[in-house]
Amino acid sequence: xxxxxxxxxxxxxxxxxxxxxxxxxxxxxxxxxxxxxxxxxxxxxxxxxxxxxxxxxxxxxxxxxxxxxxxxxxxxxxxxxxxxxxxxxxxxxxxxxxxxxxxxxxxxxxxxxxxxxxxxxxxxxxxxxxxxxxxxxxxxxxxxxxxxxxxxxxxxxxxxxxxxxxxxxxxxxxxxxxxxxxxxxxxxxxxxxxxxxxxxxxxxxxxxxxxxxxxxxxxxxxxxxxxxxxxxxxxxxxxxxxxxxxxxxxxxxxxxxxxxxxxxxxxxxxxxxxxxxxxxxxxxxxxxxxxxxxxxxxxxxxxxxxxxxxxxxxxxxxxxxxxxxxxxxxxxxxxxxxxxxxxxxxxxxxxxxxxxxxxxxxxxxxxxxxxxxxxxxxxxxxxxxxxxxxxxxxxxxxxxxxxxxxxxxxxxxxxxxxxxxxxxxxxxxxxxxxxxxxxxxxxxxxxxxxxxxxxxxxxxxxxxxxxxxxxxxxxxxxxxxxxxxxxxxxxxxxxxxxxxxxxxxxxxxxxxxxxxxxxxxxxxxxxxxxxxxxxxxxxxxxxxxxxxxxxxxxxxxxxxxxxxxxxxxxxxxxxxxxxxxxxxxxxxxxxxxxxxxxxxxxxxxxxxxxxxxxxxxxxxxxxxxxxxxxxxxxxxxxxxxxxxxxxxxxxxxxxxxxxxxxxxxxxxxxxxxxxxxxxxxxxxxxxxxxxxxxxxxxxxxxxxxxxxxxxxxxxxxxxxxxxxxxxxxxxxxxxxxxxxxxxxxxxxxxxxxxxxxxxxxxxxxxxxxxxxxxxxxxxxxxxxxxxxxxxxxxxxxxxxxxxxxxxxxxxxxxxxxxxxxxxxxxxxx
Numbered sequence: 122x123x124x125x126x127x128x129x130x131x132x133x134x135x136x137x138x139x140x141x142x143x144x145x146x147x148x149x150x151x152x153x154x155x156x157x158x159x160x161x162x163x164x165x166x167x168x169x170x171x172x173x174x175x176x177x178x179x180x181x182x183x184x185x186x187x188x189x190x191x192x193x194x195x196x197x198x199x200x201x202x203x204x205x206x207x208x209x210x211x212x213x214x215x216x217x218x219x220x221x222x223x224x225x226x227x228x229x230x231x232x233x234x235x236x237x238x239x240x241x242x243x244x245x246x247x248x249x250x251x252x253x254x255x256x257x258x259x260x261x262x263x264x265x266x267x268x269x270x271x272x273x274x275x276x277x278x279x280x281x282x283x284x285x286x287x288x289x290x291x292x293x294x295x296x297x298x299x300x301x302x303x304x305x306x307x308x309x310x311x312x313x314x315x316x317x318x319x320x321x322x323x324x325x326x327x328x329x330x331x332x333x334x335x336x337x338x339x340x341x342x343x344x345x346x347x348x349x350x351x352x353x354x355x356x357x358x359x360x361x362x363x364x365x366x367x368x369x370x371x372x373x374x375x376x377x378x379x380x381x382x383x384x385x386x387x388x389x390x391x392x393x394x395x396x397x398x399x400x401x402x403x404x405x406x407x408x409x410x411x412x413x414x415x416x417x418x419x420x421x422x423x424x425x426x427x428x429x430x431x432x433x434x435x436x437x438x439x440x441x442x443x444x445x446x447x448x449x450x451x452x453x454x455x456x457x458x459x460x461x462x463x464x465x466x467x468x469x470x471x472x473x474x475x476x477x478x479x480x481x482x483x484x485x486x487x488x489x490x491x492x493x494x495x496x497x498x499x500x501x502x503x504x505x506x507x508x509x510x511x512x513x514x515x516x517x518x519x520x521x522x523x524x525x526x527x528x529x530x531x532x533x534x535x536x537x538x539x540x541x542x543x544x545x546x547x548x549x550x551x552x553x554x555x556x557x558x559x560x561x562x563x564x565x566x567x568x569x570x571x572x573x574x575x576x577x578x579x580x581x582x583x584x585x586x587x588x589x590x591x592x593x594x595x596x597x598x599x600x601x602x603x604x605x606x607x608x609x610x611x612x613x614x615x616x617x618x619x620x621x622x623x624x625x626x627x628x629x630x631x632x633x634x635x636x637x638x639x640x641x642x643x644x645x646x647x648x649x650x651x652x653x654x655x656x657x658x659x660x661x662x663x664x665x666x667x668x669x670x671x672x673x674x675x676x677x678x679x680x681x682x683x684x685x686x687x688x689x690x691x692x693x694x695x696x697x698x699x700x701x702x703x704x705x706x707x708x709x710x711x712x713x714x715x716x717x718x719x720x721x722x723x724x725x726x727x728x729x730x731x732x733x734x735x736x737x738x739x740x741x742x743x744x745x746x747x748x749x750x751x752x753x754x755x756x757x758x759x760x761x762x763x764x765x766x767x768x769x770x771x772x773x774x775x776x777x778x779x780x781x782x783x784x785x786x787x788x789x790x791x792x793x794x795x796x797x798x799x800x801x802x803x804x805x806x807x808x809x810x811x812x813x814x815x816x817x818x819x820x821x822x823x824x825x826x827x828x829x830x831x832x833x834x835x836x837x838x839x840x841x842x843x844x845x846x847x848x849x850x851x852x853x854x855x856x857x858x859x860x861x862x863x864x865x866x867x868x869x870x871x872x873x874x875x876x877x878x879x880x881x882x883x884x885x886x887x888x889x890x891x892x893x894x895x896x897x898x899x900x901x902x903x904x905x906x907x908x909x910x911x912x913x914x915x916x917x918x919x920x921x922x923x924x925x926x927x928x929x930x931x932x933x934x935x936x937x938x939x940x941x942x943x944x945x946x947x948x949x950x
Contacts, residue, residue: 122500122514122552122564124856125602126847128179129560130158131860137161140559141169145193146542148553149202150467151941152176152596153224156542156555157193157207169193171207171217172861175224175908175943176551176598177846179561182861183225189213195243197288200250202596206288208240214290214300221916222934224908224941233300233310238292242325242337244397246299246355248284249275249333251398252593253471254488259585262622267585268592269471273398274333277301277355289327289353291337295319299355301362311362315339315351324392328400336369336400340389344407347371348392372448374407376414385456386414391463395491395505398469402451402506404491406460413460415493416453417508423447452508457495464492464543464552466505468589488549490566494540500552502566514564548586551599565602580608584615591634594939596909597641601848606646613639613649636660637938641909644849654750654840657910658733659760660937665726666763668928669770672719676711685712693766697807701772701799713773715924720774720781722922725893727774730767731783731798732836737764738801739835741818741826750840758810765806768799786834794833801825839888844911889914891932892925909940916944 130138138158146156153175160168169189174182187193191210198205205217205227212235220226251273258266275284287301287309295316301309315322315337323342329335335353340346350369355362374389376382386407395402401420406413425443468488490502490511498516503509516538540554540562552564568582583600590597604612620628620635640656643649670686683691692707737751754760772795775782785794804822809815829835850867851857859865887896889904891914896902903916918929935941 122502122512122566123854124514125551125563125565125851126179126857126859127560127562128859128861129558131862138170138559140541140555140557141192143192143194144541144555145196145207146544146553146555147196147198147205148544148546149198149205150200150547150593150595151202151224152546152598153198153202153941154179154544154553154561155196155198155205156561157187157196158559159192169209171196171205171227173205173225173227175941176553176563177848177908178943179563179847180859180861180864181225181943183227185217185227187215189215191239194240195290197243197245199245199286200248206243206245208243208290210239212236212238212240212292214240214243214288216288216302222942223905223944225943231302231306231308233288233290233298233308235290235292235296235298235312238294238296240290241293241322242291242327244289244327246276246285246287246289246301246335247273247329247333247398248286249273249278251469253469254585254589255471256488256585259581262619264588264592264619264623264627268589271331271469273329273331276329276333276335277357279304285357289335289355291315291322291325291327291339293322295322295339297337297351297353297364297366299353299362299364301355301357309357309360309362311364313364313366315353315366316349316368324389326392326394326403328394328396329398330400331398336394338392338394338403340392342388344374344377344386344389347373348389348403348405370420370446370448372418374405375416375450375453376407382414385409386412391460393463393465395465396467396469404463404465404505406463408459411459413457413495414454415457415460415503415508417451417506418448419451420446420448451506454503454508457493458499459496460493461496462492462494462540462543462554464494464545466491466545466549467547468549490549492543492545492552494543494554496537496539498537498539500540500543500554500564512566516562546599547595548590548597548599550586551602568603576608580611580615583608584612584619587612587616587638588619591631591638594634596940597638598848598909601641601645602851604642604645605853606648609642609646609649613642616642633660633663633937634939636663637909637940640938644844651750652753655753657840657912657937658751658754659757661729662733662760662763664931664937665730666767668931669723669726669767671927672715672924673712673770676709685709688712689766689770690762693769694762694810694812697803699800699803701769701796704769705773708769708773710773713770714777715774717778719922719924720778722920722925724781726928727771727781728783729893730764730771731785731795732838734764734768734798734802735785735829735833736836736838738798738805738826739829741805742823750838755805756809756815758806758815761802761806762810765799765802768795768802771795772799788832792832797832801829839890844909846908846911887913891929891937892920894919904945905942906945907936907938907940908943910936910938912936912938912940913945 139161141157141159148154153173155173158170160170169187170184171187172182172184187207189209193207193209195208208214215229215232217227217229220228251271253269253271255267261267277285279285285301289299291297296312297315298312321341322339324340326338337351337353340348349371352367352369354365376386386409388408390408391406393404403418406415422444425445466488470488489505491505493501500514501510502512504511538556541557543554545552550566552566554562568579586600587597636656636659640653643652673685675685696704696707698704737754740751743749787794808818847867886898887900889896890912904913905916906913
């Protein structure tokens, strides 16, 4: 493990952020981190703050006054990573969601209350979606073998089997409260006692079973008392929420049954299920003032022995032997330094055999480890079943080597800096910790866990996790932390190779996601940075093509024939004529008739298509330079065929409304620019189309493309701006020092190289990358930018046309690449 970056608060004259007690932290599958602080002013008044940040831009933190009257005890993200629950010591629960779908703008409209009863555990209800990773099959060709859908029932379902949304919480007095979000927006809340004899609950955790039930674990904080388990069933009866509870087997920690250590660890300080959907395994930590011990327990079905007397009366045959549930200890640590925080893995790795020996001998894989933070400032990754140490990180405040001269050691002015809250990322390749000074630290966790791995095995680990993110839709930022520039080319090639092995239906579903993934990988190496532009251009081209084709309508609605878009593709593929008018003759032009206002509103998108075709053809003579944006399109028959179809559509629409045509600056008034470009594009497409043999462009075509700059003015395309994120600029060993609320001056990365078409000159007019509208050198409209690729677009739509609104609605929640939006200042770069 090593430190990637540290982010801390600026010191203000009249107020300061101090760590909240307790300190809550949560990490979403979209790589958003939420944590709490208390804002203290000169009058010593406390404001309970919730901070939400994107790991790529940690300085751009959104701080919101939670309006919780007491300390915030729990934070919990939902399964989609777009909503956040917060709960406090007064029994109040709030549900936060993005305002205008912006990752740095949050608001709360719904919640629930158990007045005066502190919340000690909180969770969203399970939606029934569970995907298992089979590490032992990471070399398989099919994603279906590597990642299998596990049969798992939702906690509660609506009519038709749709999972019902809501949350469940446990209070300090032993109450369980469930709130259900109805589709109408109404909240149904019900509260019930966990058992008839209520007692104090100091610690609790919540897990889910495959049958749709909920398991709650509780402890009163004393290691001399048992850890209790309850089954909770939620149902809706007569429009009211009903809760039924049942007591399950309990356990005493092993350290309390050892006479030599019976009173050594008087308090249970941590109680966690190993995973939200793994109610059979629980982690317990008991501590004293100076030390701790950790134990891992598993719930198993065991046969109940039958007395010989009863055996003679009624012999037990086969599976008829009575079974009972019993907690068995899997492993326990020796005495450790005092544990300050625990972080559990979220990666649902499936072990084919959970036997202890198999678990301990499994290859050192990140998702198999959990993190323990200690008061001496160190962090240990231990195996989640055997509790064997896998990796260790020592902070600067941790004990140093005895060989170091005493004069160089800092004086101990107080307790060591240590993490009070930690969270592992969703691939377990990164760890975030908030220390007792309120500072946020981001740690990389190596896929090899510090063990020597050859390059091919390390690549296979990263490739496997990238594939997992591609299948689930989770953000893969934490995986990029470990990609070295020399790995990029191999990873992109292997990713594409694995993608092409999947069936056609799955390829279509994942087509845009793999392009976005390749683009983010290529940013990390100076040799591949120009291909980032190509991948984003491909994403934009696919989106434009599908949107424009969706506007076409069949002349007769009940025609059982192919859709106009499919018919257009079929005709353009079959007819290889270079004359655009001859291709048009074979199409039913009545299917292309649109409203004149719609055609005019689409002009900016049509202009981009025309400019892009011209740029590609003009760059054909320079195709030997892979560092030039657009290079990969010159050998991509699918993309060239798509451009060819769009040129035909634009030609037909131009007959209906000439003002919607792309505008070219030609040296001759009689020049038919569309016909010229279509003819050259067709010749290039024939050289590399999928249906025929591939060949190199002939010299005549290259000569004609060389003459294009003398016939038409070649546009300077506005490629995506250089992203201001930090993943491509992180030094390999030296951590970055950042401050919340202050944009840093980052070291130059691979994506900042001075490549043709990538860098915008100072004062040059800026552009809306989705609407293709020019915003001027100093935009006056509010804008939003993608957290992943840096794509910028206006926050409010200036258009009223239905077709353009349809285009804009596609990107209301996410960018082209799938990244989240964040509000940016008017003077964005």
